[in-house]
Amino acid sequence: xxxxxxxxxxxxxxxxxxxxxxxxxxxxxxxxxxxxxxxxxxxxxxxxxxxxxxxxxxxxxxxxxxxxxxxxxxxxxxxxxxxxxxxxxxxxxx
Numbered sequence: 001x002x003x004x005x006x007x008x009x010x011x012x013x014x015x016x017x018x019x020x021x022x023x024x025x026x027x028x029x030x031x032x033x034x035x036x037x038x039x040x041x042x043x044x045x046x047x048x049x050x051x052x053x054x055x056x057x058x059x060x061x062x063x064x065x066x067x068x069x070x071x072x073x074x075x076x077x078x079x080x081x082x083x084x085x086x087x088x089x090x091x092x093x094x
Contacts, residue, residue: 004029007044007055014066015054059085
């Protein structure tokens with residue numbers, strides 16, 4: 001299981017941008033498409049408190065949407081956050 005989960009819906013440009021940023025940094029993620037499963041949408045709201053897309057989790061920490069992800073990356077905080085989560089879960093590679 002990946003340290004990063006991203007809740008998405010089809011045709012969401014911010015979801016595409018978030019996935020592209022993660023892929024450009026070679027960060028594995030689990031995509032959870034809420035469009036076909038109301039339970040996944042309920043899970044997203046409960047885990048993140050958010051109702052917009054995407055909603056991104058790093059480990060058990062909700063970091064918000066694409067703008068928040070981009071800000072963490074721009075400020076050099078994304079990789080250290082992932083490394084911290086990796087240490088907590090001991091999953092191996094990012």
